[in-house]
Amino acid sequence: MNPIAVALWNPIVAKEYRSRMRTWRSPVAMTVYILLLGGLGWAIFSSMTFSARNSFNTGQAANYGQGLFLYLVLFQMVLLAFITPALTAGAISSERERQTIDLLFVTKLPSFSILWGKLLASMSFVLLLLLLSVPIFSLVFLFGGIELDQLAAAFLVTAVSALTLGIIGIACSTAFRRTLPATVSAYGAAFILLAGSLLFGLLFPTDIDPNATTAPAPPAVTYLSPILPLLTIGTNGPINNFGVRNGNNNIYPTGGTGMACSTTPAGVQSCYPIGPGKGIVGGPSNPVQARGTTIPSGLFSGWQYWQATVTMQLALSLIALIVGAILLSPIRRLPWRRRTAAPVTT
Amino acid sequence: MIAVEQLTKIYGRRTALDAVSFEVPRGEIFGFVGPNGAGKTTTLRILAALMEPTTGRAFVDGADVTMQPDRVHERLGYMPDFFGVYDQLTSAEYLDFYAACYRQPRARRKKITDDLLELVGLSDRRDQAVDTLSRGLKQRLCLARALVHDPAVLLLDEPASGLDPRARVEMREILKELQKMGKTIVISSHILPELTELCTMVGIIDQGRMRATGPVLDVIRQLTSGRRLRITILGQREEAVAVLKPLPMIHALSALNGAIEAEYEGDDATAAAILQALTAAGIKVSGFSQLEGGLEDAFMRATEDAP
Numbered sequence: 049m050n051p052i053a054v055a056l057w058n059p060i061v062a063k064e065y066r067s068r069m070r071t072w073r074s075p076v077a078m079t080v081y082i083l084l085l086g087g088l089g090w091a092i093f094s095s096m097t098f099s100a101r102n103s104f105n106t107g108q109a110a111n112y113g114q115g116l117f118l119y120l121v122l123f124q125m126v127l128l129a130f131i132t133p134a135l136t137a138g139a140i141s142s143e144r145e146r147q148t149i150d151l152l153f154v155t156k157l158p159s160f161s162i163l164w165g166k167l168l169a170s171m172s173f174v175l176l177l178l179l180l181s182v183p184i185f186s187l188v189f190l191f192g193g194i195e196l197d198q199l200a201a202a203f204l205v206t207a208v209s210a211l212t213l214g215i216i217g218i219a220c221s222t223a224f225r226r227t228l229p230a231t232v233s234a235y236g237a238a239f240i241l242l243a244g245s246l247l248f249g250l251l252f253p254t255d256i257d258p259n260a261t262t263a264p265a266p267p268a269v270t271y272l273s274p275i276l277p278l279l280t281i282g283t284n285g286p287i288n289n290f291g292v293r294n295g296n297n298n299i300y301p302t303g304g305t306g307m308a309c310s311t312t313p314a315g316v317q318s319c320y321p322i323g324p325g326k327g328i329v330g331g332p333s334n335p336v337q338a339r340g341t342t343i344p345s346g347l348f349s350g351w352q353y354w355q356a357t358v359t360m361q362l363a364l365s366l367i368a369l370i371v372g373a374i375l376l377s378p379i380r381r382l383p384w385r386r387r388t389a390a391p392v393t394t
Numbered sequence: 395m396i397a398v399e400q401l402t403k404i405y406g407r408r409t410a411l412d413a414v415s416f417e418v419p420r421g422e423i424f425g426f427v428g429p430n431g432a433g434k435t436t437t438l439r440i441l442a443a444l445m446e447p448t449t450g451r452a453f454v455d456g457a458d459v460t461m462q463p464d465r466v467h468e469r470l471g472y473m474p475d476f477f478g479v480y481d482q483l484t485s486a487e488y489l490d491f492y493a494a495c496y497r498q499p500r501a502r503r504k505k506i507t508d509d510l511l512e513l514v515g516l517s518d519r520r521d522q523a524v525d526t527l528s529r530g531l532k533q534r535l536c537l538a539r540a541l542v543h544d545p546a547v548l549l550l551d552e553p554a555s556g557l558d559p560r561a562r563v564e565m566r567e568i569l570k571e572l573q574k575m576g577k578t579i580v581i582s583s584h585i586l587p588e589l590t591e592l593c594t595m596v597g598i599i600d601q602g603r604m605r606a607t608g609p610v611l612d613v614i615r616q617l618t619s620g621r622r623l624r625i626t627i628l629g630q631r632e633e634a635v636a637v638l639k640p641l642p643m644i645h646a647l648s649a650l651n652g653a654i655e656a657e658y659e660g661d662d663a664t665a666a667a668i669l670q671a672l673t674a675a676g677i678k679v680s681g682f683s684q685l686e687g688g689l690e691d692a693f694m695r696a697t698e699d700a701p
Contacts, residue, residue, distance in 0.1 A: 058495075062494075063480070063483070066487070150442075152495065154467050155467065155495035155496050378444045378445070
């Protein structure tokens with residue numbers, strides 16, 4: 049085997065697959081996942097048919113499709129945010145608790161391979177869940193209103209976010225000797241990634257430059273959250289008034305006032321400013337409104353939201369992976385510190 | 395094969411190892427004896443490149459454990475004192491997994507697994523789930539695991555702890571088999587009888603310090619100063635004691651189950667002289683034997699004067 053194949057496919061992956069798939073937990077997890085996602089899809093579908101019976105409009109089918117899609121991608125993301133840390137947070141710490149880790153350290157597998165094998169095995173299960181959800185997402189195409197590239201982008205964002213959560217979970221698992229603190233910190237990290245970064249946008253919104261010709265964008269930290277790109281992909285519309293300071297607003301001093309894109313089953317048109325004086329009253333507060341799904345200004349100006357999110361999350365994953373690899377080694381040593389022979393006392 | 399030079403390990407303010415040195419030549423079985431907490435596991439973990447010494451060096455088959463841990467792992471099979479097994483795997487899969495971790499080619503792994511299961515007597519349990527094996531069988535499987543890459547050196551940390559007498563004897567038989575195969579073996583233990591019979595060399599460690607090291611008989615002689623005789627007399631016990639007491643080489647006399655035990659200083663010729671003195675005085679000696687000082691005795695003496 050060539051070195052890349054060896055690095056990618058190591059015995060840990062095969063062993064993890066084997067032991068994971070031999071328990072009853074995996075089929076149960078898959079079934080529950082499908083039932084939850086399918087159940088939500090069914091619930092939205094029936095509420096739509098109910099409202100459609102009252103006022104049927106042929107042009108609205110596409111909106112139903114978008115609404116269903118948006119709910120499903122967001123729900124899938126939240127589900128994976130619960131599942132992934134559980135899959136990875138015990139990966140290394142459980143080996144420590146079971147006292148099997150030393151047996152791996154004395155083999156020819158480098159520490160990084162152990163980490164990578166564990167990650168690959170856990171993430172394959174997440175990928176399996178994502179693939180299982182494809183038939184449910186195909187329902188959306190019954191209604192139309194969603195293009196294939198939107199679906200692909202949404203799945204990419206979801207998969208990369210799950211990968212990031214997985215790697216953070218593994219890093220937590222190497223940092224803590226016990227599974228419980230590792231799991232708690234991995235869930236904490238998942239919460240920060242999904243919601244904390246959005247909260248940052250609310251607490252420290254971008255100041256509006258009254259002379260700007262482009263619309264203000266939320267602070268770059270908020271792009272870490274997969275929620276923003278999923279909203280833009282699902283609604284095919286811009287993010288306005290989230291994470292942006294509203295200058296002369298006395299009632300909402302920090303501006304922002306939460307997600308402007310409230311997502312009704314009716315779909316796209318739900319992105320509107322909700323704080324008083326936002327874009328409607330005019331003045332210096334928000335001179336230009338964003339259009340389209342690109343980031344209007346700031347560090348990632350001109351990028352799609354999903355591109356910014358994927359880039360930032362991959363960077364974060366890389367950092368977490370390196371930290372994890374350093375922490376895992378039985379003799380913790382920074383990679384740039386050379387091995388030196390211990391002095392012999394006389 | 396194994397060389398340990400002035401190995402010191404300090405945890406915070408506690409010195410776990412204090413300038414420990416010893417050598418184990420190729421093909422020897424080295425018994426590493428000491429009470430719990432003496433530093434045996436720390437030494438073995440440093441030898442297995444799982445821990446760095448504070449100072450000092452250690453070599454396994456010429457490879458420095460701090461500088462070349464990969465080469466050390468290639469040459470070394472390690473069995474820790476406490477270890478777990480993976481559930482949901484059979485014995486054969488368990489060994490195959492570790493053989494793969496040691497980068498053994500797929501074509502050879504089946505043969506390695508079969509041979510090792512045969513060696514440790516688990517061939518009939520190859521498809522049994524590992525976590526359902528008894529402790530003794532798990533211990534044997536773990537020993538087989540340490541051998542998947544055919545290492546020249548084996549480090550076994552308390553391989554017989556928690557085993558019933560039968561399992562212990564079986565483990566000893568396997569180790570003898572391995573010695574015949576030319577492996578250098580280091581066994582740590584706090585149970586002495588199992589080592590006396592098996593080991594060719596011994597090291598006694600206590601409170602992080604090496605008290606004695608070398609071939610088993612040398613260490614026993616070195617530590618148990620004075621040799622002992624058991625003399626059985628037909629009647630005339632008082633007369634015999636009266637003859638023995640004034641002899642300059644006799645240190646102490648004691649009565650034991652009708653026999654006399656005499657501690658003396660000297661060699662075989664001295665023992666012959668003692669027998670001669672007895673018969674010359676007309677004492678009827680029916681039994682006269684030299685008692686070897688045991689490892690246990692040596693160990694007690696080595697550790698009693700510890701600070």
